[in-house]
Amino acid sequence: MSSYDEINDIFCGKIDGKNGYFANYAMNKGIFINIDKNGCPVSVFIDNASDILNVKKEILEESDIKIGIGCDGLSIYFDIFVNGVKIYNNEFKNTYGIPDLNFLLDSNY
Template structure:
């Protein structure tokens, strides 16, 4: 499993959460993996960042919750499915599975604000 440092920010006014892997700049493709959740991948088809519009509604949590500095995002992928998980203060606030139509290779990745 690959672990990456996550840099996260939450805009309470626009209710938008953004998390990006430290050291990655830009992306080459953007995919909607669920209602309001967008995964940005780099030129190697690896995750670069995540953007969630209307985040408090998408996750059914308070805006205060999303301001936490203790965020982890897990992405597990195989040729057919992509699994996305998000944790705040070690509590799971999202777990979803979608079809991997994005060309993302087999991978297990944890993006963590605390490394």
């Protein structure tokens, strides 16, 4: 599920039913990924979301938002889709030891 606070321009996406996290990693300025004790992502937090993602605030209020996170030994691949259209993607160094995975946070589930 995801939520967007238009007043504070904060976007959050998390796996429904997961509470808390083991570690929080800053991918870059404003994008944070929270992981569980197994190293799997449980939530994403984006501060100043409309600026970082370069979209209008109204776009982030959409209900069909998916966040793709892929990791390998060297990189973390981060994508955001709204209504099936990729609005953001970036690649970060995997300096956190997040295991190899492909993960999709889906606001509809």
